[in-house]
Every structure is written in C-alpha cells, then in structure tokens.
Amino acid sequence: MMRKIGNCIALCPFCMEEHSVNRMVEREKAVFKNEEIIFDSERFYCEECGEYFEDDNLIKENDIRLKDAYREKMGLLKSSDIVAIRNVYGISQSDLCRILDWGGKTITRYESHQIQDKAHDMILRKISEDPGWYIDILIESQKAFPEQTYNRYYAKALSLYTKSEDYYLRKCIEANCSEYANNPQFVGNASLSINKIIDVIKYYASSGEVTSLYKSKLMELMWYSDFLSYKERNHSITGLPYMVLPSGIMPEGHNYLIKLKDVPCEDVIVDGNEAYFFHADESDYYSLTDDDKSILDTIISVMGAWGKEKLINQLEKERAYKETKMKNIVLYDYAKDLQIAP
Numbered sequence: 001m002m003r004k005i006g007n008c009i010a011l012c013p014f015c016m017e018e019h020s021v022n023r024m025v026e027r028e029k030a031v032f033k034n035e036e037i038i039f040d041s042e043r044f045y046c047e048e049c050g051e052y053f054e055d056d057n058l059i060k061e062n063d064i065r066l067k068d069a070y071r072e073k074m075g076l077l078k079s080s081d082i083v084a085i086r087n088v089y090g091i092s093q094s095d096l097c098r099i100l101d102w103g104g105k106t107i108t109r110y111e112s113h114q115i116q117d118k119a120h121d122m123i124l125r126k127i128s129e130d131p132g133w134y135i136d137i138l139i140e141s142q143k144a145f146p147e148q149t150y151n152r153y154y155a156k157a158l159s160l161y162t163k164s165e166d167y168y169l170r171k172c173i174e175a176n177c178s179e180y181a182n183n184p185q186f187v188g189n190a191s192l193s194i195n196k197i198i199d200v201i202k203y204y205a206s207s208g209e210v211t212s213l214y215k216s217k218l219m220e221l222m223w224y225s226d227f228l229s230y231k232e233r234n235h236s237i238t239g240l241p242y243m244v245l246p247s248g249i250m251p252e253g254h255n256y257l258i259k260l261k262d263v264p265c266e267d268v269i270v271d272g273n274e275a276y277f278f279h280a281d282e283s284d285y286y287s288l289t290d291d292d293k294s295i296l297d298t299i300i301s302v303m304g305a306w307g308k309e310k311l312i313n314q315l316e317k318e319r320a321y322k323e324t325k326m327k328n329i330v331l332y333d334y335a336k337d338l339q340i341a342p
C-alpha cells in the first residue's frame with residue numbers, strides 16, 4: 001500500500017504543471033539477478049489528477065534502492081557504505097580507482113547503480129578495516145599523484161592507522177591462539193571469541209561481589225569459568241587456551257588481552273610495583289548468553305570475595321594445575337575434576 005512521506009514540487013506530466021505533489025512510498029517486490037528482492041519504492045502523486053508518476057531522478061533513486069536491497073541480501077556493501085569508506089579516507093572516486101588499478105569510473109558506478117563483484121567488495125572492506133594495508137598500496141601508487149595530493153592522502157591514512165590499534169591487537173590475539181584452535185582439548189570445544197573475553201572481564205569487573213580484582217585473580221576466575229562451562233556444557237565460554245605459568249594458570253596472550261580497548265584495565269602502583277586493576281560500571285554484555293552469565297555468577301558466588309592466598313591454595317588443589325607441566329597448555333579434560341563446585 002502507498003504511504004505518504006512528504007511533499008515536494010514536481011512537474012506533473014498529466015496536468016503539465018509544476019506544483020506541490022505528494023511523495024509516496026510502497027514496499028515493492030522485484031526479481032533481480034534471479035533473486036526476489038523486497039525494497040521501498042517511491043512515487044509522486046498528483047492530487048489534482050489522481051495520478052502516480054516518477055521523474056528521471058526518482059527512477060534512478062528507486063533503481064539504487066532495489067540494488068541496495070539486493071546488495072544487502074547478498075551480504076555486499078551498499079552504495080552508501082562505499083561512499084562512507086571513501087569519505088573516511090578523504091579520497092576522490094577516481095583517485096581510489098587509481099590506487100586500486102581499477103577502471104577510472106568503477107567506484108563512481110559502485111556508488112550508484114552497478115553492483116560490485118565479490119572480489120572488489122572484499123577489497124573495499126579490507127580498506128575499511130585495515131588502514132595499514134591501504135597505506136601499503138597507497139605508497140605503491142605514489143608516482144601517480146602530485147606530491148601535495150599524495151601527502152594529504154597519506155596523512156589521512158596514517159591518522160586512521162594510529163587509531164586502529166585495537167584491530168591489530170585483535171588480529172594479534174587471534175594469531176597467538178590459532179595454533180591451538182584445531183585441538184578442542186586446548187580451547188574447550190569453542191572458537192575464540194574476543195567479544196566474549198571482553199564481556200567476561202567486564203562482567204567480573206562490574207560485580208559488586210568481586211573484591212580486589214587484580215590481574216592474577218581475574219585470570220584465575222576466567223580459567224575457572226571457562227572450565228566450569230566445559231564441565232557443565234561441554235564447551236568453554238571464550239574459546240581461550242590456558243597455560244600453567246609461574247604466576248598460576250593464565251590464558252594464552254594474557255598480556256594482550258588486558259590491552260584491548262574495551263577491557264576496563266587500570267595501570268596502578270601497589271607496594272611500589274606496577275599492577276593491573278579491573279573495575280567497570282555495569283553494562284550490557286551482548287555477547288554473553290544467559291547460560292554464560294549463570295556460570296560466571298556461580299564463580300562469583302564461590303570465589304568473588306577470595307583473597308590472593310585462598311585463590312592460590314585452591315589452584316594447588318586442582319589436578320589440572322598439579323599435573324600440567326610448566327608452560328604447557330591445560331587440557332579441558334581436567335574440567336571433570338574441578339575441585340570447586342557450586
């Protein structure tokens with residue numbers, strides 16, 4: 001059904017007069033490239049002649065709406081996404097084509113009616129998330145630009161690169177854990193989820209029942225919750241591998257984890273030594289399921305208020321800790337022998 005969304009001035013081809021007409025929108029179904037597409041299509045409506053019509057501009061806009069709906073369905077960037085990526089880098093359509101060695105009008109077409117192919121879509125996404133890679137290809141095409149233009153593009157990319165530290169840190173954590181990913185006994189039958197790691201830390205750090213949450217305590221709570229989860233549900237929460245280290249059981253890459261942008265970690269001095277303290281306000285923990293939270297709640301109710309000594313004593317009772325050699329990965333199979341019980 002047509003729905004009115006506003007008014008504008010247009011030339012009605014029926015009464016041949018330029019006057020105010022209604023802007024109408026309707027949900028339309030169309031087949032495009034063998035896919036059934038549902039999209040919002042606009043028409044003008046002249047109240048005087050009771051007729052619907054489109055002008056050239058509206059035809060173009062509706063065409064882009066159809067194609068954007070197709071792009072969305074196929075998991076491709078929408079035309080406005082491509083404009084946004086280019087705007088972030090402050091680069092013109094033709095200059096971006098030059099850097100990528102694409103035909104000079106390619107980007108212009110992608111930003112309107114032409115659907116990009118999957119390979120080009122991946123390159124545009126890569127540019128969006130990885131400014132370091134974009135800088136590499138920009139450097140390669142330096143000669144194609146006047147010095148001033150090149151310097152402007154380079155400075156813009158560099159500032160984005162600096163701001164993207166978290167992206168590279170995540171990649172680093174993934175790479176670090178990747179050698180364990182094939183063994184379910186190392187990762188607790190789950191794939192690594194950095195968002196869950198962050199939410200688990202935030203959950204502990206915001207709990208009123210968790211006292212003095214310094215790094216070694218946090219790491220131990222994380223180990224317990226992942227192993228308890230494996231014991232109860234046959235999969236860990238975060239997919240992290242854990243290792244026996246002189247300071248206890250720690251997740252692989254623990255030094256990187258606490259540097260993630262959304263981890264509420266504070267650098268403090270305790271007795272003259274550098275320490276990491278974790279505290280957060282309550283928030284939403286989007287990546288955690290209710291079952292995940294109930295495991296964390298169990299750990300909090302048992303160990304939340306424990307001090308350092310009690311935590312170490314507890315760990316020393318665990319077969320997982322006693323039987324795993326220093327610097328070896330703790331097998332999730334040990335979860336069945338966890339000494340801590342709800």
Ligand SMILES: [Zn+2]
Pocket residue numbers: 012013014015016046047048049050
């Ligand atoms: Zn009319």
